[in-house]
Structure formats: C-alpha cells, structure tokens
Amino acid sequence: MKCLQAAITLGFLVQLHAVRLLEPRCLTTNTLKELGDTAPWMASISNRNGFVCQGTLITSRFVLTAAHCVKRENSLFVKLGLENGVFSSSQYGVDKILPHFAYSEYKFTNDIALLRLQEDVIFNDFVRPICISLNMDIKDEVETLTEFEAFSGRLAKNDTLKPMALDRSDRSECVSDFGFVVGDSQICAGCINGDICNRDTGGPLVRMISIRKYLWYGVVQLGIASFVADSCNGRVVFTDVISYVDWIEFKIEENSEESTEPDNNVRPPNPIQTSTETPQEQVQFLNNDCGEYTNGIHPWSVKIYWNGIMTKGTVINERFLLTKAQDMSDDPNAIEVTMVDSTGSYEFLVDMVLKHPEYQAGYENDIALLRLSSPLPSTVKPICLIINPEYKKKMADLKYSFIINENNNALRKEVGRLTSDQCATRIGKPIDQNQFCVTIPLGTKYGSPGDVIGLDLNDAGKHMFVITGFASYSSNGITIVTDVVKHTEWIAESSRKY
Template sequence: MSVLSSALFAILLFHQGLAYLLEPNCKGHIELVYKIQAGENALGYHTPFMVSIYDNTRKFIAGGSLIHKRFVLTAGHVISKDLKFVRLGEKDRTCQNWNCSIVQEYLVDKAIGHPGNKLLFENDIGLLRLNAHVEYNKAIKPICIIVDDEVKFKDVKKLRAFGWGRTASTEKLSDVLKTILLNREDPSACELSVGATATDHQFCAASADGHGDTCPGDSGGPLVADFTYEGKMSYTQIGIVSYGSQSCNASSIYTDVASHQAWIAEMVHTHEEHLLFENCSSQWTGNIAVRLWETTILKRTVAGTLITDEFVVTVARAFQTNFTDIKVKGKYFEIEVAQIIKHPEFSHSRGSFKNNIALLKLKNKVKMSDLVKPICLAVNSFPSITFTALLEAYNRSVVGLQRINFTPTKDCSRTIGMPVESNQFCVEQPRDYKYKLPGSVMGTYKEVKDVMSYLLTGIISHVKYGMLVFTNVETYDDWIRKNIM
C-alpha cells in the first residue's frame, strides 16, 4: 500500500466507522494526592498531561496538553514563529531543570494551526510537533483524546480547567499551576460577557461557584472531565481555553475538542513519523542484509533506489541534458521512465552540487516480491545520528553484504575546499568496499512505530579528494511526498 493521503485518512476514519483513543496509553481516572483548598492550587492533582509553552527568550507563552508521544494540543491563537520549546511534568514554573528532575524539555519543530482559525477564534486550535518522542513516566503521560464521531460531550456539564494564567485581572501570571471547576452554559450566555455566542465549534462555560474564571495566560490549557468510553473511565480532554472577558470573572469561550477530533487525528497521522511505503525491506529471513531496492540507470553509471512501487530516487546531476527512452534496471526487472522530476533548486558549480536529488516516475509499477522491494524511507522523522551502508567488499573471500558504519566528517569542507550544505553530509570513502557510484545509498537502522528497519538517509552526490558527499534525503521528505502523491 502506498502513501495514504490526509483526505483519504479522514474518509476512512469516519465512513468506515473507525473509533479509538488517539493515544491508548493516556491518563486514567483523576487522582488527588491531597485536598485542594478553595479549588485554586492544582499541585495536588495528578496532571501528567500538562504542558507549559515558551518562546525563544524563555518567556512563558501559554499552556497546552500532551495528547501523543510527539504532539501537544493548544489554542491556535498562541501559535507563532517565536515558539521555541515546551516543558512537561512542570507544575511550579520557578522550578529549574537542575533541581526539578521530573521536568523534561522538548523543542518545537513544527507548529500546525487550523486553517479555519480566522474569524472570532471559531477554530482556535493548534498542534505543536516536538523534536523527539516523549518518554512517558508517572509524571508525564498524555490526556485522552477520543476519536469517535458518535461522541459529542454535550451532556458533560462540569469541567475542570488548568493553567498558569493570572488569578485576577490585575495580577501577574501564576508560577504555580492553578485549577478551577467550570459549568457548561447555554451558548448565548457568553453574549453578555464577550459579545459573542458560542458556535458549533465552541462552547460557553463559567465558574461553578460564580467566582473566578480562566484568565489571560491560561490560553491553550485543557478543560477536562472524567468520561466513560468503551467501558473505561478516563480523564478526557473536552475543551481548550480560548478567550473571555478581561475581568476574569464571567462566562468565557472554549474550543470544543469533539468538533475538531477528525482534524486532530488527521494532523497527527499526517505529521507523525511513519514509513513512506509500508511494504519495504532490506533483509531476508535470518536478518540477512540485501539491497532489494537497488537499480541502475544510464548504462550503470548512476545508481537509483526504489522508494515506492513506481518511484525511484537518484541524483539530479545525471539529467543535465534531455534524455529519452531511459530505463531503470533492477536485478529482476527493467522498466521505462515516464517522468524525470529534478529538484527545482538543483544547481552545480565547479564540482559542487546543490539539491542534487531527482525522482523518476516509472511507466509501470514494479511487482513486489521477496526479491524486489523498495527501501524504507521515514517521513517526519528525527535527524539520523548513526549511519550504515550495505556494501560489497572488493575481496571476494568476503561473502555477502557487509554492514559498514560511518561517522560524518566535521572538517569535510576544508578537505574538499568548498562548503558542505545543510542538506548534505560527508564521510570518508572506504578503501576496501565498492562505494562511489552517484546515487548509492547510505542508511541507518532505526525503529519506526516499534519496528526496526533499515532506512534511507542519503545518496552519494559527488566524490572529491577521498570524501563522499551525500544528499541528505531525510531533509527532502516534504518535497518527495508532494511529488509522488
């Protein structure tokens, strides 16, 4: 099965009746460690899903909730280019990492806002993708997000909000996590306090005892409640703090999570780490390394690599003139090329190549078998830190492919006399192995969704002064996906 588009995913999700918890390992029933007085201080609540969000000056921006091992849910209006990192396991923001061992920091590597968040905060929702998978523990665990179009939460009347916002309209932000119990109100109740009626994507709520409200600084934080789903009671996110009155003592507008569940699931599916093509492999039974994806082009002067059943990745430098009747040759197939897609910013000068990557669309799909399969390519992945090539030795007494590890050379630019670009990396050329053909693969062994795979990381761009310069294929995953859809 090839790449599953976001639109198709949404159709499958709701028209085939799929329903599930976004993260099965989510927070269970609420626990109280000790009694909270006045319902304000939240230190006694077990809130492992709470997230504090900071900008590039380390200034606190907003709250959020951990909903997945790589995603934080927050309000769309807090998303900006200045968002830098989040802290998990934090309750007291004066607690620094060095003396607060349970707190973990993660960088934000992508902010995803809802495209409909334009007028009156109607779709005031966003996701932050983190730069690494969160390690769950007792102090850090996601809140439950139910993905089921039959679940609406309208009968859930009492909700608990958490945040570090101001405790009154004139006070500074709270260092300590606070909480307040809210009652869901009629949508028109917010007309008096904020001059707007809650839409179908929002709801209106106010303090259960008539005193207090969420306040500036609480934006993005979760509204939660115990909810029974498929026979199990779990602490579930119902809403997101959106906006309210400056008095912090009246009804406010909250984003309705249930009406955005399809969007949340679609965005997580689209932007989480996964394989470009599921039916991929680089080994046989017994963990024998094989290059099932290997092809050659232009009379075996250039290597190509199957990344799906109808696309090959290779170097753009091979197609600097117009070719016709190009064929991709594998050990067990030979197929004509229907289209050459060079990177639009490919360039070369004095032996140096930039954006040296191209895709070849085949006229016919390759028939998959135990002898022919694409290489695995992870999208939305983390930068690789280890590199392994599957190579043949010049010495014929060495049988089969060898797993040869490489370390990128930091002073490569000085050796080759030209810059190594941010989307390239460089290693020393091995003496005893056949490894210099443009387009040849460098990979890494990594787990994707708990399955260990050999993943494509780069292809040889050019060789100079005994150094192999690679195009870092991982940095082109957006371009690759755009062109194979």
C-alpha cells in the first residue's frame, strides 16, 4: 500500500431512491467539468498564533473539521480559496465552534466538529463546498471501498497542499498500531512511506461517487483525519462522516440564521479580523409549552418501576422521559411508568431505552432517555429544558431548588451548590465533570434518585420550572447531581432522532 500523489479520479456506483445532499451547490457534474482536478472545498483553520488544522467547506456558512482541533479554541479564522495548491488571502471569522457533544479526547471517539462562519461564503472557481451525502444507506457500500484520497501539506509554512491516495486497512490494524479501539464510526486507512501528519488532521477523506440512475456524480467527503502516527508514515484513523450526517444536518439547522443568498459569480470578501464571540440569544426551550405547575403537583414527574426497583423520572416532551442510567434495565418491556397530574393518574409502557453513549457504571454520565410506546395526553406538561449553549454558565451561578416528590406531593426546598473541591472533600472522592453536588437543609429528606434540581421561574404570575439536574446518589449528607445542562445537546438530538 504505497502512497501515491493522486488526482480526484476514484469512483464507485451506488443505487439510491433519491440523491440527498447537504448543499446542492457542491462540487458535482457540471462544476467538475469546469474546475478540473482542484480541491476548492479545502479550508485552513488558524488561531491568533497560527495554523491549527485542516477543514472542509460543506455549505456557504459551515466548515467541517475534527473536534480535537477546536475543542479548546475560542478565536478562530478560516482561509478558503485553494488555487494551485496554495490558499488565497481570503479569510473568514468564526462565530460558533460546535464540537460533537460526546467527543472523547481519551477514547478518540466522535472526533467531529462544525465551525460557523461569520458570513456566507461567495462561491467561485476556487471556493466551493464538498458534497456531503445525507443518504445513510450508502454506508454499507462505503464499507466495501478499498481506495480513498486525503490531503497533505505543511500549511503552517504555506506549503503546497497535495492529494494522496490511501488504501483501506482493517480496523484491527489501526488498533494494533495505536492501542485504542477503532469502532464502526471510524475508518482505518493509510499507506507505506506516506506523508499524512498531525498537521493534516481535520482534513477530508474523499471519493468520487457516481449514481447512474440519476446521471449524477460528485466528490463526496467520507472521513475526517482524526489520529495519525507521529512518524507520518503508515495508517490514519478517520472519523466516518456518513455515521454523523444526522448530527451534521441537525446542528446546521439548529445554528443557521436567515441570510441573503450571495452572488456566486464574484470573488470572496476581504479578510475579516475579528474574534469569536457567542451571540446573545433569547432563551430557547426544548418544548415551549412546559414547566407550569399548580397545587403542589408537578405534572412532569413520574415514577419508573422495573424488577422491583423504583426511581424517578421527568417528562421532557410527549414521548420522552429523562432519568438515571445507573441500574436502569436495558429491556424496555420490563419497565412501567406511572404519573399523576391534575386530571388523574396514568400508566405507560416503554419501547426504547437510550443510555448516554459515554455512560459508565459508577455514575459517570448517569443519564438516560426512555421513549414511551404512545404519546402522553395533552394535559401533561413537560419540564422546561433550556437548550441555548451560552446559558450553561449562567445557570451554574443561580440558586437552585430541589423538588422532592413524596406521596404525589411536591416539596420544594432551596439547596446550596458546592464547588467540585468542596464536594470531593465531603464525600471522599472526586466527582465526574458532568456532575455537581448540593447540600440539603437539615431536617429534609434527601429525596430519591431521579428527583429534580432546577430553577423556579415566575413568568407573569405563572410558575415555570427549569431542570438543571437530577439526583444521582447521596453520600455523607450530600446529594450528587447529574448535570443535565451539560447533556442538553445529547438530549435534544436523541429526542429528535428517535
């Protein structure tokens, strides 16, 4: 598997019911004939100190890259306009950095991120998005591919970027090379005497795709360079883009703004020198008709039973409940749900259990979603869940209330939030980064696992309750809370997807 410099010529045929592309103006049939062997989708990502990573333009507003490149960045710029292997001086500011919510720098999983540019890109001969196929049914065929192309170049030194032909390797070979698990959402590929280095991470793994039925062909991104050998010689682990097209589509839709379509016959604008800032937004809820309660009854509170065990849960929309993952049955048929609201009591069955992908026994990421087999009645109002990312820090600084539900009555008690160090001292061990601790007033019951921690809002005389966490377990007079705010992306995406 010797590395060769390559042009964009590799292709394969697929049969689809319809062609679904993230950006219909991507590099397809007509533009390929006009542009020849170029890579106008390539992006060079930098911070104020210089080059950071490669990326790809996938719409007029969004760039795709690796999460490890941008996770700790707060001020980024993107260069576009690859001409004869060198980027032009056209530069765009980034106003949102969106790494995948489940990215793990220790396991090298979910290594994917989006960057939102401050303004729409204007397409021309040297600036055009790569195609992202939204047809997940091509994944099985992608698994059979043996040849790809990636891009190599010392962009930090303004070196020429060149395409390299790579061969697929079995995932077990990457496991042997790097010592960590390489899963189905990753691709292992490489070549002997290669030149794909750390500087090339974030860049694309591409392939020409032809769909004979629709007389369509185009360059499609199939991977993102995630992990490479220090020697730049050998195999590379790529994030499998097809496994994440639902997430890409959802995050772009969630973070898109109204904009005027650009005139794609003119050159890109002058460089933009501005820092990344998160815009101020109005509070956004997962469900707008939420959180109201009266007469001490919280209609979003439920009890969950399985195998003689009971825990509490919380309604977040008409089909989904939020609860603990620890000890929760994986068999939905073993679970029953009961609840009480102002109109009476109800019983429900569950048809799906979704535990957080990073959940580990011992209460790390102790959170799960249960999908009900039928929708809740309209009289049942879900709890409010704020999904704006910029409100996470604000909510951490507010006073919380603990809702303890006993005998169908809700007791609201104010609680004090401890720092992580204070909590570790009190319970004798550190807590997970997605947990926090609260103290319970003397003489008050600790409540049950799953009881809600949150904010009591008074909106024009109407009481609204916003969830910020739920009780995971108690130790030495302290309640350890799963921080729901840290998991809002996973909750929103999963409840939408399933």
